[in-house]
Amino acid sequence: MHPDLSRELNDKQLEAATAVEGPILIIAGAGSGKTRVITYRIARMLEKGIPQSAILALTFTNKAAREMGERVRDLTQKKLSNLTVSTFHAFGAQVLRSEISCLGYKPNFSIYDQTDRLSLLKEVVRELKIAPDTIDLYEAGNLFSGIKTGRASWDRDTADLKPVYEEYLQHLYVYNAVDFDDLITLPIRIFTEKPDILESYRNRYRYIMVDEFQDTSLIQYTLTRLLAEKSRNLCVVGDDDQSIYSWRGANYLNIVQFESDFPERREIKLEQNYRSTKNILSAANSLIANNKNR
DSSP states (O other), rough: OOOOHHHOOHHHHHOOOOOSSEEEEEEEEETOOOHHHHHHHHHHHHHTTTTTTGEEEEEEEHHHHHHHHHHHHHHTTTTOOEEEEEHHHHHHHHHHHHHHHGGOOOOOOOEEEEEHHHHHHHHHHHHHTTGGGGGOOOHHHHHHHHHTTTTOOTTTTTTHHHHHHHHHHHHHHHHHHTTTTHHHHHHHHHHHHHHHHHHHHHOOOOOOEESSGOBHHHHHHHHHHHHHHTTEEEEEEEEEOOOOGGGGBBOOOOHHHHHHEEEEEEEEEEEOOSSSHHHHHHHHHHHHHTOOOO
């Protein structure tokens, strides 16, 4: 048993930690004890008898995932070997290790990083007999990533790179390899094309949490929504005025999208700050007040 929640958390934190069923949007300012709320919320679920294997907590960095897992284990004093606390990409890789054969790949696929991708693009350009100095491979790689994840589309300036892109995809497949974007796009493809596989994941992961939600990309949100649509137990935590990863395809509009996809959601705001002085906070809040969209 973990300590008495009402002593450990303020009223809003307590509300967020004990709201376990249904869609929840937790908007947390800096220093408002967000990680503590997530940790206690997972502990609360376990205390209520929800099996650890039914909980999926997603965040952005391996460090954040590791820390979240450690804090829950410290709080509950349990090993929790069946609890999934993971980055989006690590979770996607886990899905692919089990399911990728339905797309014609072998389960022992390789994951290509940036360096591997550039090497493969060089090979593709050579095979297509394109003069290497006519293409900036780094920029081409970024464009292909944008096309694959829906952040970019073909236009007059980029249309002549289309054959390179198609050949690049073909080479990945032949080499039984996936790139970093595939770790999200291929699970979405599997879930969309194979309803029985999606159903089995929905039945397993009935309680889903996403940290730093304001920094999720559209495809990361799509993956999460597909999994949560049936159970409706999706809790997203973020600060919609603090998106720092826009360069990585982050889309604060995901918060707006979440509100539309889960109209029955509860919204909880954590506003008490435990880190900053009043002056810093009032300056920050007056800046945020100028945000026109929300």
